[in-house]
Amino acid sequence: MYGFYFNALSLLSRKRGAALALKVFSVPRKGRLSKLQESYLDTARKQKIAFEDGLIQLYHWKGDGDTILLFHGWESNAWRWKYLIEPLQEKGYNIIAIDAPAHGASDGEQFTAVKYSKVITTVIELYEPQIVIAHSVGAMATVYQESQHQHKFINKLVLLGSPNRLEVIFKGYQQLVGFNSKVYQELDNLLKSLYGFHIEEFETATFARDIKTPALLIHSPADVIVPIDSLQPIAEALENSETFVSETGGHSLHTPEVVSRIIAFLEN
Structure with a gap:
């Protein structure tokens, strides 16, 4: 029904059809906090920072070690890091997680990788972390913003x-919803006018070429959300990176072997 409406609207105005397609794409269907998630996040010190169209929720588990920032992905929230926060606390790290715009307890109704990248930049410059850990679109947005704003204090x-490629995501959206090539082309033009890039130009591997920071990339062949073929191009583009392929965990990567590999990388 969405695809039919976008196609019909584009007959009257391609720009209006594309604008609606982008709006629908940018509104998360889930990712707000449940009572269980709130209960765990209440163990952190909470604060909010202002950003564009509202407030961003931050959670702070104080430690005496290096500061780690955690950035979740699409339709998620800071609770998704529980499996990692507890082992990091045992190591004494100073941990800060956020809820992305339109997720968790943060304000907003729409979410894009570019908007998220601006929030990530703001939080990085506020806390000057030694370590950044990011998942899914959070990882894509982190690489994008770091290519634009090098932060030498990140180790x-x-x-x-x-x-890796935004084009894969948008082609999947087009196929799922069923809008035609004319809507897609106008959607591409809209992103160019709003953000300064065409859909095929937004590629994590391209942005990664400018980053010299040591990086660990983790992916799973069982990931049905982001295929593992995204891993190698990004790894090859990052000058100082290593990879870990987890046979468990799927897209969430909530497994003991992933936690162990992250901690080993941080302590090396």
Whole structure:
């Protein structure tokens, strides 16, 4: 029904059809906090920072060690890091996680990788972390913003299940919803006018070429959300990176072997 409506609207105005397609694409269907998730996140010190169209929720588990920032992905929230936060706490790290725009307890109704990248830049410059760990679209947005704003105080990056090409995501959206090539082309033009790039130009591997920070990339062949073929191009583009292929965990990568590999990388 969405595809039919986008196609019909584009007969009257291609720009309006594309604008609606982008709006629908940018609204998360889930990712707000449940009571169980709130209960765990209440163990952190909470604060909010202002950003564009509202407030961003931050969670802080204080430690005496290096500061780690955690950035989740699409339709998720800071609770997804529970499996990793507890082992990191045992190591004494100073841990900060956020809820992305339109997710968790943060304000907003729409989410894009570019918008998220701006939030990530703001939080990085506020806390000056030694380590950044990011998942899925959070990883893509982290690489993008770091290619635009090099932060020399970041010593290590950990990227989990990162997508590579935005084009793959948008082609999947087109196929799922069923809008035609004219809507897709106008959607491409709209992104160029809004953000300065065409869909095929937004590629994690391209942005990664400018990053010299030591990085660990983790992916799983069982990932049905972001295929593992995204891993190698990003790894090859990052000058100082290593990879770990987890046979378990799928896209979430919530497994003991992943946690162990992350901690080993941080302590090396």
